[in-house]
Amino acid sequence: MSSASGILEDEPGTLLFSELDDENFTNKTPNISKAPNEASLRKMFPYAKKRAFATFVDSKKVSASGSDSRSAQSDKHWQCCDQTFKDPASIHKHVARAHDLEIQEHTKAILTLLGSRGNVKECNTSAQPAAVEVMDMQLWLPDISYLNEAELDGGPGEVLLYYCYCEVEGPHLICAWQKALCQKLHLKGKIRVATEGINGTVGGSKVATGLYIKAMLSHPVFKIMCLDDFKTSEGGAHCFPDLKVGVFKEIVPMGVDPDILSYRLAGTHLEPKEFHKEVEAFLSKYESCNDTILLDCRNFYESKIGQFTKCLAPDIRKFSYFPDYVDKNLELFRGKKVLMYCTGGIRCERGSAYLRSKDVCKEIYQLKGGIHKYLEHFPEGFYHGKLFVFDERYAIATGSDIISECRYCGTPWDQYQLCSTRFCCQLVLSCPACRQQGHTACCSVCQGKDWRQGEPEERALSDHRLKEECECTDRRPRVPCDAL
Numbered sequence: 001m002s003s004a005s006g007i008l009e010d011e012p013g014t015l016l017f018s019e020l021d022d023e024n025f026t027n028k029t030p031n032i033s034k035a036p037n038e039a040s041l042r043k044m045f046p047y048a049k050k051r052a053f054a055t056f057v058d059s060k061k062v063s064a065s066g067s068d069s070r071s072a073q074s075d076k077h078w079q080c081c082d083q084t085f086k087d088p089a090s091i092h093k094h095v096a097r098a099h100d101l102e103i104q105e106h107t108k109a110i111l112t113l114l115g116s117r118g119n120v121k122e123c124n125t126s127a128q129p130a131a132v133e134v135m136d137m138q139l140w141l142p143d144i145s146y147l148n149e150a151e152l153d154g155g156p157g158e159v160l161l162y163y164c165y166c167e168v169e170g171p172h173l174i175c176a177w178q179k180a181l182c183q184k185l186h187l188k189g190k191i192r193v194a195t196e197g198i199n200g201t202v203g204g205s206k207v208a209t210g211l212y213i214k215a216m217l218s219h220p221v222f223k224i225m226c227l228d229d230f231k232t233s234e235g236g237a238h239c240f241p242d243l244k245v246g247v248f249k250e251i252v253p254m255g256v257d258p259d260i261l262s263y264r265l266a267g268t269h270l271e272p273k274e275f276h277k278e279v280e281a282f283l284s285k286y287e288s289c290n291d292t293i294l295l296d297c298r299n300f301y302e303s304k305i306g307q308f309t310k311c312l313a314p315d316i317r318k319f320s321y322f323p324d325y326v327d328k329n330l331e332l333f334r335g336k337k338v339l340m341y342c343t344g345g346i347r348c349e350r351g352s353a354y355l356r357s358k359d360v361c362k363e364i365y366q367l368k369g370g371i372h373k374y375l376e377h378f379p380e381g382f383y384h385g386k387l388f389v390f391d392e393r394y395a396i397a398t399g400s401d402i403i404s405e406c407r408y409c410g411t412p413w414d415q416y417q418l419c420s421t422r423f424c425c426q427l428v429l430s431c432p433a434c435r436q437q438g439h440t441a442c443c444s445v446c447q448g449k450d451w452r453q454g455e456p457e458e459r460a461l462s463d464h465r466l467k468e469e470c471e472c473t474d475r476r477p478r479v480p481c482d483a484l
Helices: 002-010 038-059 069-074 088-098 100-117 130-135 149-153 171-185 206-218 272-284 319-328 346-357 370-377 432-436 444-452
Strands: 077-080 083-085 157-165 188-194 197-205 231-234 243-247 268-270 292-296 306-308 337-341 363-367 383-385 416-418 427-429
Touching (some): 038 088, 077 088, 083 088, 100 171, 149 197, 149 206, 171 188, 171 243, 197 206, 231 370, 272 292, 272 370, 319 346, 337 346, 363 370
Parallel strands (some): 188 243
Antiparallel strands (some): 157 231, 188 197, 306 383
């Protein structure tokens, strides 16, 4: 990677748009007969940059729907940065001007892949090299020519939740591939890609999600994944407002550099049945023995509507506060056996690694597959209430029990809605009767803002003054100090 970076700094990288039209782009790499050194990587640089550029442009392509392939071809266009481009020259110019950094990252990744394979031969033969197959996302998109729009979009839908910790050499290439894959299958959702892996939740028809899973399992980067790694729930593309795919430092935002604290330090994984037995043993001696902590790694608004019996649920608003919570409560964990859980398992990977790094716990275990998988095996087990999810459903249920209440009248209620105040991102538990009375904000401060926002002078207030400045955030310490 270091030599590839050096090449990028030395190479002027002038782009000739006529040569980069991805419709006419030829799949040829330089013929390098031995392991690439800096000189051979320089020879590969023009190819790598063209391939990076074409891949990025192709990820922005939108083809018209319909069975007439000739009409779809003529109606093809590109969408990028909230703009629509009707011809190759315009999208090429836009990408060259606005996305140079992304192209550089793509190029680095391609050079790294070529360099790691060593023997790079001509690509126009019947057997294409593995390096070119990995970098060319078109090879990893499913064939849906046998499906019409109704078959792809119709029928029952579902939402997938998954993650995979693995080494990703070219996260920007994987990001482009994911965008193209989801757009082709009409999926919406959120996907985070990093050098440490991928984390996503997407929704669509069961036909589309099935093809998505098949594409993921067939990709060499994610060969360690299996069908059981994908958690499913009733839903669809309507559960998300749009599709967001991006490259990040972490696939779950804890705020600790993965290069400093690796997921490989995570606690021992327990299958749902094993975890169930551990919780059963914990509850059986709960009154007489305090050597075990059942720890909820989620945020307060998640555990508020659903949690395991007798768990410790930190009153934190973001997972990025979890490390500070651990630091502030180290004595609470000293010498204890810890059973950790979260929604799908990913937060436990990093959370347990951080807790282990403090070297205060006797043992640390985590629920494999999270609450999602546990409820598949034990819908009437030790978890009570609803399972919070990060989409427009807010919660999914396997039972009818309600453990939370309306913040205004105390009636049992667990259906979240966003605070009605502009700019506030708090979630509100307000029952239908209270909402009819106008109680639609998260607190009295926001309710007051809500009443005033119709006035011109209030609308003139800056976003900074209105954003989440309410008693909900003021009264909650950022990092609480807990006791058993």
